[in-house]
Amino acid sequence: xxxxxxxxxxxxxxxxxxxxxxxxxxxxxxxxxxxxxxxxxxxxxxxxxxxxxxxxxxxxxxxxxxxxxxxxxxxxxxxxxxxxxxxxxxxxxxxxxxxxxxxxxxxxxxxxxxxxxxxxxxxxxxxxxxxxxxxxxxxxxxxxxxxxxxxxxxxxxxxxxxxxxxxxxxxxxxxxxxxxxxxxxxxxxxxxxxxxxxxxxxxxxxxxxxxxxxxxxxxxxxxxxxxxxxxxxxxxxxxxxxxxxxxxxxxxxxxxxxxxxxxxxxxxxxxxxxxxxxxxxxxxxxxxxxxxxxxxxxxxxxxxxxxxxxxxxxxxxxxxxxxxxxxxxxxxxxxxxxxxxxxxxxxxxxxxxxxxxxxxxxxxxxxxxxxxxxxxxxxxxxxxxxxxxxxxxxxxxxxxxxxxxxxxx
Numbered sequence: 001x002x003x004x005x006x007x008x009x010x011x012x013x014x015x016x017x018x019x020x021x022x023x024x025x026x027x028x029x030x031x032x033x034x035x036x037x038x039x040x041x042x043x044x045x046x047x048x049x050x051x052x053x054x055x056x057x058x059x060x061x062x063x064x065x066x067x068x069x070x071x072x073x074x075x076x077x078x079x080x081x082x083x084x085x086x087x088x089x090x091x092x093x094x095x096x097x098x099x100x101x102x103x104x105x106x107x108x109x110x111x112x113x114x115x116x117x118x119x120x121x122x123x124x125x126x127x128x129x130x131x132x133x134x135x136x137x138x139x140x141x142x143x144x145x146x147x148x149x150x151x152x153x154x155x156x157x158x159x160x161x162x163x164x165x166x167x168x169x170x171x172x173x174x175x176x177x178x179x180x181x182x183x184x185x186x187x188x189x190x191x192x193x194x195x196x197x198x199x200x201x202x203x204x205x206x207x208x209x210x211x212x213x214x215x216x217x218x219x220x221x222x223x224x225x226x227x228x229x230x231x232x233x234x235x236x237x238x239x240x241x242x243x244x245x246x247x248x249x250x251x252x253x254x255x256x257x258x259x260x261x262x263x264x265x266x267x268x269x270x271x272x273x274x275x276x277x278x279x280x281x282x283x284x285x286x287x288x289x290x291x292x293x294x295x296x297x298x299x300x301x302x303x304x305x306x307x308x309x310x311x312x313x314x315x316x317x318x319x320x321x322x323x324x325x326x327x328x329x330x331x332x333x334x335x336x337x338x339x340x341x342x343x344x345x346x347x348x349x350x351x352x353x354x355x356x357x358x359x360x361x362x363x364x365x366x367x368x369x370x371x372x373x374x375x376x377x378x379x380x381x382x383x384x385x386x387x388x389x390x391x392x393x394x395x396x397x398x399x400x401x402x403x404x405x406x407x408x409x
Contacts, residue, residue, distance in 0.1 A: 002373070003030045003175060004392040006073060006109075008082035008102045009049070010089040011039020012161075013152050014118035019044060020164035021083050022052050028168070031373075031393060033058065033073060035102045037089070061101045073101075074109030075400070076392025079175045081168075082106075083144075084118035084161050087129050093141070094132035112178045114171040116144045121157035144170045179228070187406050189230030194266040195223040196277035198238035200256045204303070205288035212278045213370040216240035219276035221398035223248050226272075229402060234270075236262045238277055256280050256308040263311055267318075272328045272405060275312050276360075278370070283308050316355025328408055330401070331356040334364040348384035357382055357408055360401055379404045 145162035197219020201209040233248040282305035337343040347361035376391035390400035
């Protein structure tokens with residue numbers, strides 16, 4: 001599974017080794033975002049780090065204010081690795097100081113944190129550093145190294161940065177252990193979760209249809225994450241472009257009406273329904289029995305469409321009538337609105353109409369939302385208040401959505 005990995009680089013001579021940490025993670029298939037301190041860029045150039053990571057390097061606390069980047073990077077991370085971690089950075093982490101982008105990123109994240117210290121032996125053995133390391137370990141921070149060996153100059157001893165391959169292997173093992181603990185914690189254990197995913201298709205004739213560009217990636221990620229957290233998952237899939245997980249019950253559908261029936265069947269014993277599928281709003285009033293040919297239609301073709309059932313609103317109404325007293329209902333709102341405030345207002349109006357517990361609002365367009373590996377969402381509660389925001393890989397977004405669902409109780 002590809003991870004969203006933040007590599008923090010701080011200002012020590014060992015920063016040159018961080019290039020190979022980044023490179024190894026990228027070659028392993030992970031999406032790597034470098035957050036460098038100003039001091040780090042005195043040792044390793046921004047162009048090098050951007051070329052190796054294949055992403056922009058972030059350094060400034062006041063960049064990307066409109067997108068709240070100072071917290072968004074940390075919120076989106078699946079794993080944070082700081083290599084090298086200087087004595088100064090370790091002290092700031094122990095004290096919770098966030099006077100730069102890296103400090104903010106760490107404080108805003110719930111991802112596992114791995115640090116690889118690098119400094120002179122006297123600094124490593126100083127009582128202040130010893131206490132700071134103990135504090136961080138006590139909070140669950142994983143410390144890799146330092147190694148014993150030749151340091152800058154003529155001295156040698158403990159304080160040398162561990163080799164990049166050791167750091168990467170340890171960091172990925174920490175994430176795997178974290179994921180296993182999350183699954184074992186089973187915060188969805190014993191709950192039946194229904195997830196819809198993909199895009200419905202409404203046939204025009206035997207070879208053509210009205211559809212959308214949803215690949216099903218986000219819904220599949222939610223189903224995968226829910227299963228890992230102990231839920232019994234039913235995935236209702238409409239034309240997925242990705243492989244569904246093997247440990248869930250799979251129900252395949254094509255049209256909105258088929259999806260409606262499948263959801264109604266699954267809702268009977270469901271505890272949670274997540275309506276992540278992109279459902280066609282309209283379908284043709286009639287379907288041609290044979291291929292529609294341009295030779296017989298002429299220069300124009302007129303289609304008559306009828307509105308499809310509003311599955312989310314039907315579930316909300318059924319719940320209000322007492323049909324599903326224990327059901328938690330989560331909807332999605334995919335909108336093309338460019339203005340953030342207007343996007344939120346569309347979401348608030350939708351959740352008021354639909355009667356869902358939560359609404360996941362995300363912007364879609366030609367190059368975002370649909371058929372991409374990443375996503376950026378805002379989760380609203382029934383009153384329209386923001387309860388969560390997430391950006392990053394669709395798997396990391398899936399876990400943030402599930403966190404919000406679990407918080408409902």
